[in-house]
Amino acid sequence: MKKEILNVQNLKLHYPISRGFFVKRNFIKAVDGVSFSLFVGETLGIVGESGSGKSSICRLILSLIPKTSGNIKWFGKDFNLYKKKEIKSFRKKVQIIFQDPYGSLDPRMTIGSIIKEPLGIFNKNLSKNESTERVIALMSDVGLSSDLYNRYPHEISGGQCQRVGIARALINKPSVLVCDEPVSALDLSIQAQILDLLDVLKHKYNLTLIFVSHDLSVVKAICDNVIVLKSGKIIENGITSDLFKNPKDPYTKKLISSVPSPIPAR
Amino acid sequence: MRTNMIKFIVKRLLIAIPTLLVIIAFGFIMMRVAPGGPFTSERALPPEIERNIQEAYNLNKPIWEQFYIYIKNLSVGDFGPSFKYKDFTVNELILSGLPVSVTLGLSSIIISLFIGCFLGIVAAIKRNTYFDYSVMSISLIGICIPSFVMAPLLSLFFGLYLGLLPTSGWNGGNVLNLILPITALSLPQIAVISRMMRASTIEVLNSNFIRTARSKGLSPSYIVRKHVIRASILPIIEYLAPASAGLMTGSIIVEQIFGLPGIGRYFVVGALQRDYTLVSGVMILYASLLIALILVTDILRALLDPRVKL
Numbered sequence: 001m002k003k004e005i006l007n008v009q010n011l012k013l014h015y016p017i018s019r020g021f022f023v024k025r026n027f028i029k030a031v032d033g034v035s036f037s038l039f040v041g042e043t044l045g046i047v048g049e050s051g052s053g054k055s056s057i058c059r060l061i062l063s064l065i066p067k068t069s070g071n072i073k074w075f076g077k078d079f080n081l082y083k084k085k086e087i088k089s090f091r092k093k094v095q096i097i098f099q100d101p102y103g104s105l106d107p108r109m110t111i112g113s114i115i116k117e118p119l120g121i122f123n124k125n126l127s128k129n130e131s132t133e134r135v136i137a138l139m140s141d142v143g144l145s146s147d148l149y150n151r152y153p154h155e156i157s158g159g160q161c162q163r164v165g166i167a168r169a170l171i172n173k174p175s176v177l178v179c180d181e182p183v184s185a186l187d188l189s190i191q192a193q194i195l196d197l198l199d200v201l202k203h204k205y206n207l208t209l210i211f212v213s214h215d216l217s218v219v220k221a222i223c224d225n226v227i228v229l230k231s232g233k234i235i236e237n238g239i240t241s242d243l244f245k246n247p248k249d250p251y252t253k254k255l256i257s258s259v260p261s262p263i264p265a266r
Numbered sequence: 267m268r269t270n271m272i273k274f275i276v277k278r279l280l281i282a283i284p285t286l287l288v289i290i291a292f293g294f295i296m297m298r299v300a301p302g303g304p305f306t307s308e309r310a311l312p313p314e315i316e317r318n319i320q321e322a323y324n325l326n327k328p329i330w331e332q333f334y335i336y337i338k339n340l341s342v343g344d345f346g347p348s349f350k351y352k353d354f355t356v357n358e359l360i361l362s363g364l365p366v367s368v369t370l371g372l373s374s375i376i377i378s379l380f381i382g383c384f385l386g387i388v389a390a391i392k393r394n395t396y397f398d399y400s401v402m403s404i405s406l407i408g409i410c411i412p413s414f415v416m417a418p419l420l421s422l423f424f425g426l427y428l429g430l431l432p433t434s435g436w437n438g439g440n441v442l443n444l445i446l447p448i449t450a451l452s453l454p455q456i457a458v459i460s461r462m463m464r465a466s467t468i469e470v471l472n473s474n475f476i477r478t479a480r481s482k483g484l485s486p487s488y489i490v491r492k493h494v495i496r497a498s499i500l501p502i503i504e505y506l507a508p509a510s511a512g513l514m515t516g517s518i519i520v521e522q523i524f525g526l527p528g529i530g531r532y533f534v535v536g537a538l539q540r541d542y543t544l545v546s547g548v549m550i551l552y553a554s555l556l557i558a559l560i561l562v563t564d565i566l567r568a569l570l571d572p573r574v575k576l
Contacts, residue, residue: 064481084485091483103474107573108496118482152572168482 004076005176005208006038006061011070013056013232030056032232033070038176043202043209045223045240047216047255053232054212055099058180061210062096063087092122095169099181101161105153112149115139115167122172135171141204142167143197159190166197170205177202178210183218195222216259220244228252271568274576275561282557289553290340290546294333297542304349304540323349336546345547350539356547363529364551366436367521370528371514374448375506378455383502385456386463387490390498393468401460408457417450417523434525447524451517455509459502466498473497496570503566507559514555 011034014027031053038044046054059065061072063079071078079090098104105114116135119126126134136146142163153161162182169177179198183191199222202209213219219226220240227237228251236249247253305311305319320326324335339346345356385405389398424446425433437443470476471494479489518530529548536544568574 062481064477088483091481096481098474098478100474104478106475106479106493106497108493108571117479117484121483154573165478168478 002039002041004037005040005074007071007073007076008037008061009035009071009073011035011057011060011072012068013053013060013065014068029232031060034229034232034234036227036234036237038208038210040175040208041206042224043211043222045219045226046210046212046229047214047219047226048229049214049255051231052229054214054229055180056232057229058096058178058210058212062094062178063090064096088121091118092172093174094176094178095172095174096178096180097162097165097169097182100185101158101165101182102153104165105161107153110150110152111139111144111156111164114153114164115171118168119171135167138167138171141201142170143193157190158186159194162186162190162194163197166194166201170201173205175206176208176210178212180212181214182211184213184215191218198222216244216255220259228255270576271565275565278561278564282554282561285557286550286553287337290337290550291333293546293549294336294542297537297540297545298329300540302540304542306540323347336543340550345550346543348536348541348544350536350541350544356543359532359544360529360547360551363527363532366439366526367528367530368514369439370444370447370451370517370521370526371510371512373444374451374455375510375513377448378452378459379502379506381452382456382459383463383495383499385460387467387495387498389460389464390467390471391486391490393464398464402464405457405460408453409461411454413450413454413517414519414523416453417447417520420446420450421523434523436526447520447526450520450524451513455513458509459505462501462505463498466501467494470494470498500567500570503563503570507563508556511552511556511559 011031012029013031014029017026017028034053034057036044046057048054056065060067061074063072074090074094079086109117112132112135115138116131119131119134123131136149139146139148144160144163144167148156148160153164156164162185165182182198183194186194195218198209198211201207209222211219211223223240225238226240226243228235228243228249230251236243236247236252243252244256247256303325304323305316311319317326324332327335336346343357345360348354348356348359351359385401389401392398421433424431431445432440432443433446435443476489476493479493480486484492518534520526521528521530522534529551532544533548535541536548564576568576
C-alpha cells in the first residue's frame with residue numbers, strides 16, 4: 001500500500017450569487033462534495049470541461065481561497081492556514097504552477113529574482129552567491145539559459161515564462177507539484193516540451209503531481225490515475241488506462257470520444 | 267538605459283519649447299482680446315498722458331511687434347514690468363510669491379501622498395470592512411466639500427474657538443501658520459488619492475502574479491510591500507503631475523482666505539486688472555512646471571515599470 005499524501009473529504013466551495021434582504025440566497029456550487037486521495041509518487045489527473053471546478057479544487061487544496069466546507073489533510077495533518085508558521089511549512093512542501101504563464105509573473109521583477117524570492121523565506125542564512133548559484137542551476141534544469149537571469153517576463157516567450165513558473169515552484173524542493181492547466185495557454189510544440197520537462201523533473205525531484213487539464217490526450221499520456229469532474233462533482237475515477245478503455249459514465253465516454261484521433265476516420 | 271534616459275529628457279525638453287510658445291501666444295492674444303486694458307479707468311486720462319503711458323509700455327505698437335518684444339525679453343528670462351504694481355517687475359512679484367506657494371504646495375502634496383496611499387492600501391486590503399467603509403465615506407465628504415468652505419471652517423474652529431492656531435497670515439513661514447492652510451489644501455487631495463489608491467490596489471490584489479506571490483509562501487505584508495505597491499502606485503504617479511503643479515502655483519482660494527502672499531492671488535488680480543505681463547508670467551510658470559512634472563512622472567513610471575520604454 002502506498003503512502004497517502006493528501007486526503008480530501010467532501011470538499012465544497014459555494015459562491016453566493018445574489019445577496020439581499022428579500023432575495024433568497026443562491027449559490028454557484030463550484031465544487032460540490034469532492035473526495036479523493038493522492039499517493040506518494042503518483043500523477044493524478046483531474047479532467048473536466050470548463051467550469052467543472054478543476055481550478056477551484058487546485059486553489060482550495062493549496063489554500064489560496066477559503067473553502068466552504070470539507071476536510072483537506074496534507075501529510076495526515078489538517079493544516080491551520082491562518083497560522084503563519086503552518087502556512088509557511090506547507091508552502092515549502094506543496095507548490096503550484098498556473099495556467100497563465102505570463103500573467104502569473106510579477107512584471108516588475110527580473111526572472112532571477114522571481115525564482116529566487118521563495119528561497120529567502122525558508123533559507124534565511126543562505127549567502128547571496130549560494131542562492132544565485134542555486135537559481136542558475138535550477139534554471140538550467142528547467143531549460144532556461146542563464147542569460148535570462150536579468151531579463152523581465154515581457155522579454156521572454158510564453159514557453160519560457162512557464163519554465164520560469166516551474167523553476168519558481170521547484171526552488172525549495174517541494175514534494176508535491178500541482179499543475180493547473182500548465183500547457184493550455186501554449187501552442188502544441190511548446191506543450192510537448194513542457195510536458196516532457198515535467199516528466200523529467202518528476203523523476204529528478206521525486207515529485208508527486210496533480211495534473212489538471214481539459215485535454216484528455218495530455219492526461220492519458222502522463223497520468224497514473226484520473227478523476228473526471230462535472231459541475232463540481234466527481235463523476236468517475238480510476239486508473240488511467242482502465243478508465244480510457246472502459247469508461248462507465250456517459251459523460252466520460254463523450255469526453256473521450258471528443259479527443260481528436262491522430263488518424264482521422266474517413 | 268542611461269543614454270536612453272538622457273536622450274529622452276533632451277527630446278522632451280526640445281518638444282517643450284514649441285509647446286510653451288503656443289501657450290504664450292494663446293495667453294497673449296486672450297488677454298488682449300478681453301475688453302479694457304491695464305490703464306483703463308473710470309476717469310478718462312488726458313490724451314497726451316495716455317499716449318505717454320502707451321509709449322512707455324510699447325502698447326502703441328502693432329500687436330505682432332508687442333509679441334515679438336515680449337518673446338525677445340522672455341528668452342533672456344525677463345518677464346517684463348508689471349502694468350499694475352508700479353515699480354515692480356513680474357520677476358520680482360513671482361519671486362516674492364513663489365516660495366510661499368511652493369512651500370504650501372509641496373508640503374501638502376507630500377502629506378496627501380503618504381496619508382492617501384496608506385489609507386487607500388489599508389482600505390483595499392480590508393475591503394468591505396468598517397474601516398474600508400469609513401475611509402471611503404469620509405473621503406467622499408472630503409471630495410464634496412470645496413476648499414472655500416473647508417478653509418474658513420478650519421480657521422473658525424481651530425483659530426477662533428479653540429485658539430490653538432493663528433487664523434491667517436504668513437508670519438515669515440512659521441510652522442503654526444502653515445498647519446491650517448496645508449490641511450485645507452491636503453484634505454481633498456487625500457480624499458482623491460485614497461480612493462484612486464484603493465481602486466488600483468484592489469485590481470492588483472486580484473491579479474495573477476499576486477496569487478503566485480501568495481503561493482510562494484511570502485507573508486502578506488511582504489507581498490504588499492514588494493509586489494502590490496509598485497504596481498498600484500502607477501495611477502497615482504500619473505495624477506501627481508497636474509495635482510502638484512496646481513498646488514504649487516498656488517491655490518487661489520486658500521491663499522486668499524488665509525491671507526498668504528502666494529502666487530495665486532497675482533493670477534486673479536492680474537487677470538481682473540488686465541495686467542498683461544503678470545498674467546502671462548504666471549501662466550508660463552504654471553505651464554513649464556506642468557511640463558517638467560509630466561516629464562518627471564514619465565521617468566518615474568519607466569523606473570517603476572520595466573515594460574515602459576523611454
